[in-house]
Amino acid sequence: MHPILNDIRLVSFDLDGTLVDSVPDLAVAVDASLGELGLPAAGEVRVRDWVGNGSLKLMERALTFAQGGPPDRELLVRAHEAFLEHYGRDPGSRTCLYPGVRECLDALRARGLTLTLVTNKPFAFIRPILAQFGIDQHFSLCLGGDSLSQKKPDPAPLLHVAAHFDQPPGACLMVGDSRHDVAAGRAAGFRTLAVPYGYNHGEPIRDSQPDALVDSLAELV
Ligand SMILES: O=C(O)COP(=O)(O)O
Numbered sequence: 097m098h099p100i101l102n103d104i105r106l107v108s109f110d111l112d113g114t115l116v117d118s119v120p121d122l123a124v125a126v127d128a129s130l131g132e133l134g135l136p137a138a139g140e141v142r143v144r145d146w147v148g149n150g151s152l153k154l155m156e157r158a159l160t161f162a163q164g165g166p167p168d169r170e171l172l173v174r175a176h177e178a179f180l181e182h183y184g185r186d187p188g189s190r191t192c193l194y195p196g197v198r199e200c201l202d203a204l205r206a207r208g209l210t211l212t213l214v215t216n217k218p219f220a221f222i223r224p225i226l227a228q229f230g231i232d233q234h235f236s237l238c239l240g241g242d243s244l245s246q247k248k249p250d251p252a253p254l255l256h257v258a259a260h261f262d263q264p265p266g267a268c269l270m271v272g273d274s275r276h277d278v279a280a281g282r283a284a285g286f287r288t289l290a291v292p293y294g295y296n297h298g299e300p301i302r303d304s305q306p307d308a309l310v311d312s313l314a315e316l317v
């Protein structure tokens with residue numbers, strides 16, 4: 097086991113960019129929504145840098161790109177509704193589990209740790225994606241970006257999870273791919289572990305100074 101797991105009882109995983117590469121499906125839904133509004137497609141490479149602050153922010157970034165400036169509220173609401181509809185129709189067919197994820201989850205559960213999922217993705221999409229890979233049963237609690245009034249980088253979702261399972265934050269680990277995961281984990285008093293292969297707005301995750309960094313979640317176990 098990786099030394100960062102010493103005395104850890106609960107692990108909170110990020111979803112997009114940490115457990116699954118979901119950008120191919122996100123990009124299709126973003127581009128379909130832009131197209132419906134008569135705007136040009138953004139493409140997967142751009143969408144990759146826009147994921148991490150939830151679906152509303154994703155569409156705000158997409159509209160800002162497509163129109164060359166920030167959208168007004170009404171357009172943003174329409175675009176977001178279109179995104180939720182398109183993504184909801186097919187949130188997983190192009191999405192893959194990253195290497196090492198399944199082994200990591202199996203081993204941590206076998207060790208008796210409580211596993212939770214804290215994503216900024218809307219809650220409704222979490223279970224279908226986890227179920228598609230048969231890993232939904234590993235998670236004792238899942239929170240989406242719309243589950244509480246605050247989302248990462250705010251520590252509230254992590255503090256909620258720790259309190260729910262009656263664990264002190266020092267016995268908890270946040271595992272994620274973005275600076276928002278590291279910031280939320282640090283602010284909550286969790287230990288932080290990052291992976292470099294996900295989505296971090298084009299920046300190296302090392303710059304966020306997580307407590308540990310692994311190339312694959314298989315290295316954790
Ligand atoms: O929906 C997002 O913006 C990203 O979600 P994540 O928190 O699972 O990376």
Ligand SMILES: [Mg+2]
Pocket residue numbers: 110111112113114148272273274294295
């Ligand atoms: Mg992420």
